[in-house]
Amino acid sequence: MSVDEARPLSVVLVDDHSLCRNGLTDLLQHRGGMRVAASTGDASKVCGLLREHQPDLLVLDLRMPMGDGLSVLRQIRAEGIDTPVLILTMSDAQDDLAAALHAGVRGYLLKDMEPEDVIASIGRAARGELVVAPALTLKLAQMLQGGRPGQERQDLLASLTEREREILEHLARGESNKTIARALDISHDTVKLHVRHILTKLNLSSRVEAAVLAVEQRGASAGGDSLFRRTPR
Template sequence: MTAKTRVMLVDDHALCRSGLTELLQHRGNMDVVVATGDPAQVVPMLREYQPDLMVLDLRLAKIDGLSVLRMIRAEGCETPVVILTMSDSEDDMSAALRAGVRGYLLKDMEPEEVIDAIGRAARGEMVVASAMMLKFAQILQTGPKGSVMGSLVASLTEREREVLDHVARGQSNKVIAKALTISHNTVKMHVRHIMDKLNLRSRVEAAVFAFEYSNSPEGVKAAGDINLKVKS
């Protein structure tokens, strides 16, 4: 039997801690080994319980979450941290990424999205809320990669470029399916093909790729069309 992911929660709202514990343990098949709202207890609890992952709120009453993160790193604790917050500020996310978090999630995400993202973070992936993907891309952007990226985009079918365009906007498969009037499974298939053709590992990387190529999600499909015309 696969061992459950052992999670630590740090949030100063008791209701949030209780709700997330219920969500992760009963619907996410994870084990919340400890939860606290007191930043002073974080380091001792990390050492005692040694969780696989910490889920940390960004806004705590006594001290902000990034200060907690810096504190535990200064103590030599390397536990991966995922931020779960109400803040959709690009500055907050940028600061969190610089501090070395493994994920940045929003509290208004769907429960299943939160479960999935925390599970993937526990497996070593970088996870970002869909609504934050374009801001994430802007933070990471290093500029277009010219003809190499152009040829990769040109390898996509017209429908795949449409799907990539929506992924770059941070939209879920369900939203994309409705927008393109296709089934949820068809969207999943297209996303899988896009990942394979572009050699990407996640939707976040797909959004970053799209942003870096065109500097605008609206330009992804058009850029691909131009490349196809050149090739033909």
């Protein structure tokens, strides 16, 4: 789904607490300049609301009495609805984060984040970027590394071409394929092909994993100026 930058971003909110729904609606509309097309605490109504309003993003709680967020996500995908989904939750558990990313969410935010950070992150996700709460960055890096030795990571990164490394730099900033294509003056399909090659070479299953690996590697690189140490080939 492409986003028309000339109109306000639209979202549908799903949370079983009316206070949270009302507060987030006020936050996004009055401080974020977005349009909350609909909100509900009833998981059974989500598919109908998405078909009716066709929002840029679904903001979904993870824990709800009438159906957890990931079950809702699986249901809407089974119904053929491809609306991007962002999880907004109180849970900072690594298992929940891993399950959500594996399910293909656009982002994973925590309800105790600063309001302005929530607004900015939801806006970025609606425009196609991948967002994760800053407090979860370390857990995500640990989860994705999976005990992989540092030298093995270096060897995998060294297998990337210069163009693939360049695109990985953009992935580390959470940019969408469309944004990357525009920045590098190449086609959207070419970016998709490069991303697929990057994931294959790094033995990863998603661009989120690639982005986190890149950010972690940038922090480990001497001087922090580049994502990668150039390993002699």
